[in-house]
Every structure is written in structure tokens, then in C-alpha cells.
Amino acid sequence: MKGKPGKRATVFLALGNAVSNGGVCIYFGFLVMYLSQYGYTESWIGLVMMLCALANMVSQPLIGYLTDTYVPNKQMLIILAAASIPIGFFLPASVSIPVVAAFSIILLSITEQIYGPLFDVWTVRLNERHGGVDYGITRGFGSIGYALAAMIAGKCFDAVGIQWMFVLHAVVMGLLIVVVALTENVPCDNQKTVQETNGQQRVSMAKALSMLAKNKKYMLFLFSYLFIGVGMKFVGLFYPILIEVKGGTEGDLGIGLSIMSLSEFPFMFLYSKYSKHFSIEKLMMFSLGMYVVRDIAMLLAPNLLMLELAQVTQGLSFGIFLPAFLFYMNYITPRRITTTAITIVGSAGGALASVAGTFLGGIMVEQLGIYPSMLCCTGLAVIGFGLYLASMKVKRDEIGITV
Template identity: 25%
Template sequence: MKKTRGDRGLTIKYAALQGNYWMLFGAVFTFIAVFLLSQGFKAGDVGVLMALGNVTGAILQPWIAAAADKSERYTLRQRMTGITCLGIVPAAVLMLAPGSRFLSAGLLMVIMVVVSVQQPLVNAVNGYYISRGKSMNFGVARATGSLGFAVLSWIMGYLVAAFGERVIPIAICFLLVTMVAVISSFRMEREKSCNGETIEAAESFSGSGKRTGTSPRAPGSGWALIKKYRRFFLVLGGIVFLFAFHNMVNTYLIQIMERFGGNSSDMGTSIAIAAVCEIPVMVLFSKLAEKISPNRLIKIAGLGFLLKAGAIWLAGSVLMVHASQLLQALSFAILIPASVYYSDEVMEAQDRIKGQAFITASITAGGMVGNFFGGKIIDAAGVPAMLTAGVVCAGAGMVLVWIGAVPAKGRGEDGTL
């Protein structure tokens, strides 16, 4: 499909949406620990709060995505605007009239859920235009998201170090308002649902602008799917462990830095380094996938996570923690797109949407486990013990994905994998 001037304009607007969303995501999920710790919460309390936010978001995500897909009364733009506005109110209260620490925790819970449930809707914007013959480069737009995340992390780290933690709710409120403005720049029509199906993330990520079509949902229990895709569910188990490590480090990075005399500025710089390392991989992933099969890429990512866990565990200074973040290009940046490609490759047509949902659920579950147990371990035994647990999680995750990630040709005659 030849890209028109209008399509290029859509790519720019969509890149702005992705950039704004991931900046907002970073302000909320990366700096929430810094804010709550300054309010007198313990690391374990922060972990519980973030775990609750992850669980609530995971429960609401599919429901809101399905409601948006089936709605004939409201456009996708209207729903996204309404949900974003629900986050502006608690953010404004937190910014203008901070109360007790428990009120702050409750307001941040609402904001976390709002940001979480927006993610599938942000992805659905691409699917909306693809279904209408438009072409947008999802890889470039998502890379813009990583760039926005990196810039936000670096700036926020500096501002918090210079002016204190009250900067965090101000930034969150500002980014929620700008997101409403960006969403408003899109033009969308009301539509009838098509078989109740949602646009698949795999189609969106490829950036090809081509639809392969969706198949009706096949009946069957979760146990039947597990039996059918045994190896795939091993990969999902590995993803849970890998993201448990990933979230342990990201959520409690401020305490890792403080161990070496660092502060929130060092934390922001470190996160920015990791995010910048994602960008070239995200942009060039479709070409990488042409040369290396998705199952092998997942194995490479598993090894990358273990190497990163080992590097952070061995780090003896802020600079060495920064250096360990370079391995983000070999771990997170590969696993996210590779898991989408792999699911599409090994799942039969009627199960592909389920496969994407299981991947999202595994990432969310890993976040919940990492946030909860990471905080508890720090309170009980300190940061070194948490980093040791992170190495164990990364190792277990690597083993599971290496065993489970087999090519689609490994499927048996009965269709099982």
C-alpha cells in the first residue's frame, strides 16, 4: 500500500499519542515508588499498592476494550477522552490539595488504573485506521513512545532531585491534560462491531498496514487450550518470571541507586538509558524478524534478561547500574515484539486473539509478582537480597522460554504444540 500524505500525518499524530501515553506511564509507574516512599510508606506497602493497581487494571482492560469495540454510541476517541478525564480529577486533587498518605495512595490507585486500561485503546487506534485502508508505522510510533519514556525519566529524575517529590503529581496532571488534546486531534466515526472481535496487537505492531482477517472465537475451556499449546504456556510462565525481575528493578530502582549514594536524578538517567536502547530495536524489529525466527528471538531475550539481572546484581556503583541498562536492547526490547510475532506464528487462527490476551496477562502477572515480593524482600532482607531473587527469577524465566519456545513446525499431527 502506497503511503499517502494523510497516512504520514496519521503516523505523526499516532506517534505523538504513543509518546504522550508512555511519558504518562513513566510518570505514574516509574515514579510512584519515589512519591510514596517520601510519604512514609515502606517498600512492601508500595509493592502491595502497585500489585493492586496491576490486578485491577488487568481485570478492567479486556472489559473496557471489548466495550469500546462493540460500542455504537460512542467513538473510540470519545471513550479514550472520557477515561483520561477520569484520571485528571484525582491527579488535580493530589497536586492542589494533598491530604493524608492514605488519601494519596487511593488517588494514585485510581490514576494507575486509568493509565493501565488506556493501553489497549491506544493500540486500537492503529487498528481503527488500518481497517479503513490507512497505513501507519506502528514500530516507529512505539519507538517514539520509548523515546518519550526516556526523555520523561531523565527530566523527572532531575526535577524531583531539584524540587522534591511534589513535582510528580504536577507532571501526571499535565500529561493527562496533554493526552486529551492529542486524542482530540483524531477524527473517528461511530461504528458497528464486527463479530465482537478486537484488532489484534500483532497486526498493529507489524506496521504493514495489512489485515489477515480474524476468525471466530473457538469454543473451549482454558484447560483445553493449555493441553493444546503446552509449550506456549511454558513460554508464558517464563514471561511471568522475566517480568517479575523486570518490575523488581524498575519499581525499586531508587533504592538500588540510594545503596550506592545515588538519588532520583540518577534513577531517571538510568531509566532513560534503558528506554533509549529500546528504540533502534523497536524500529528495526520487522527486518530482524525476517532473519531470525520469533522462537529464537524469544530465547535471545531470555538470555538477555539473565545477563541484565547478573549485571545489576554485580554492580558496585551507580555507573555500573547505568551500564547494565544497556542490556535492555537484548532483553525487553526484543521480548515485547517477539512474543507478539511468536504467538501469531504458533497459535491457530481461531486462537490468536486469545494468545495475545495471555501474553498481556503474563506480563501483568509478572509485574504483580515483582512489585509485591520485591518490596517484601527489601523490607525483610534489603536490596541485595531482592537483586538475588531477581537473578533467580530471570534464570527461571530463561529456562522456561528456552524449553517452551519452539517453531510452529513443532506442532504435532493432532494440532498440539
């Protein structure tokens, strides 16, 4: 009996991940090219991306705590997706006014950049309820959704113009609302009634932050993610510029993004198989090491074809990192604040990484060129990998948490 609800949940969560990733790709994957056509510089784009990250540093832990405590994942995702539809049209309406255009991008990043963590925790909770929910499949379909969106949108924009990205984005967000509405709900783990049932007190936001700050293993990982994240953010934002430097078009960008996402799928899909043979910490170590390799591959790619093929390293890095990260967070943080812990890594670590990887990276690209900037990011990734190796020496029984 448990298998059937688990399989149904897997199907709808897989669809939700695919559609949400596709929507994010259509807007943010082609955003740099759209803005470049209107004369926006790399440093301006980098500044806006930094502001997006700083805004998410505040909003994501707050949304994560609200989801842990008051608003279940299902309702939160519907609210955010519904808000994303009108917000998505703010940019084309204000593209000639830089301040307003920047505000529209920041606002959409707040509503959309948290989809992944919300789906991740939802997946874990439904698997705990029913069993048989395969995280690798649900997240793997997210990669397929991103890849299909990148390829289809890239060809479409080549034919009819990139300005249609906003209409296509709205359609996909509408579809996301339908899929989420059909998916089984779960209660908030930090809700007062749930905690009373479990014989525990609800954790306040301040207490949650204090618990995480005292967790040495968590904090070392947070800083590791910060340094490695600089390269992630830099490549994520300026990959379209790398494509343009090599003489590529929107279609070539779509191919590169498709290769990136398709490479993730087999590693996410098979995660439940190969993860049985390795500890969660060793899987994290391998995936973070591959981020260093990914930066080097981007740095040394001699032509457009090799730059596109370098995206294959995404599977060995992000494709393993993402499912391993979710279970790693469950392994080293209290269950009641798992969503909060995940969103802090993604927002606080991501925000600071964006300052260096996007804003400062944009300035460096203009002053030094994109390849010297890429070399600096690679050096920081090596430091981040070293910090993770240090975190492995901290035993789980030393972190002083009650799960």
C-alpha cells in the same frame, strides 16, 4: 495512495505512544521516591503495586474484550486518558491517609497501564488497512517520550520539588487526548457486524478464555512471561531504591530512566529491518534471554554509574521483546481475540509476577536486603527462559486455532 494514510497514521501513533509513555513515566516512574519522602516503606509500596497488578488482572482483559467488541481503540483511549487527569490528583490530596492513597494509585494504574496494548493493536489494524505503518517507529517514539519525560521531570523535580509531578502529569494527559482525537479510528474486530461481514460468529468472553487456555504454545509463553516478569517488576519498582542505595537523587533516577528508554529506541526503530532475517520465535528467545542478562547486570553493578549504564540492556531485552511480542501474539492467537490475548499476558502474568516481584519482593528487601532479593529474581528469570524454550517445540499447527 496507501502510503500517505500509512505515514500519517505512523506520525500520530508515534506521538500518541510518546505522550502516553511520558505521562506514565511522570507519575509511576517517580512514585516510589514521592512515597518514600512521606515515610512509606518498601513493603507497603510493594503491597500497593501488587494490588495494582491484581486489579489490572481483572480490568485489562475486560477492557481488552470491550475494545475488541464494543468500544474502538480511539474512544477507549480518550475515555481512559480523560479519567486519568482527576484521578492523578487523588494521591497528593490523600497522601496522609494510607488506605485512600493506595486506592488512588490502584485506580490510576487501571486507567493508564493499558495504554501500550491498546496502541499496539491499533497500530496493527491501521497497518492492515493502509500499509506503511511502521510499528518500530511508533513504539520507538514511545521510548523517546519516556526518556525525555524522565530527564526533564527529574531535573524539574530537583529544582522545584517532586510534588509538581501531578500537575505535569495532568498536562501531558490533556495533550494525549488531543493526539488520540486526531488519529484515524478502526472498528472493533469482534463486533457483531464485522464478524457477520467476515462470515464468523462473535466470540464471547468465556469462549475467548477457553480458546486461549487450550492453546499450549500460548500457555507456555504465559508462564514464561510470569517467571521472567518477576525480575521485570522487581527492577521496575525498586530501581529507585537501588539508586538511593548508591547515593543517587531524583536527577540520577531521571538519568537512569532516560538511558533505559533511549536504549530501546534503535531496536524498536530498526525492528522492521532486522526482523526480516530472523524468525519471530528466535527474536523472542533472544530478547527473553537478555532479560536474564539484565537482572545479572543490575545485581553486579558496583557503583551508581554502572547501575545507570546497566539500563542499556533494556534495549536488547524490552526493545526487541515489545515489537516481537505483538507479532508473536498475532502469530499464535486468533485475530478476533488478539487484544484479549495480549491483555491477559500483561495483566494475569503481570499480576502474579507483581505479587512476587513487588509485594513479596518488598518484604524480602526489608528482611534480607535488596541484593539477595535481586538474586532470587534472577533465578526465576532463568526458569522462565527455560519455559519459553519448551514452547518453541510446540508447532503452530498443533495449537488448534482458526485465525
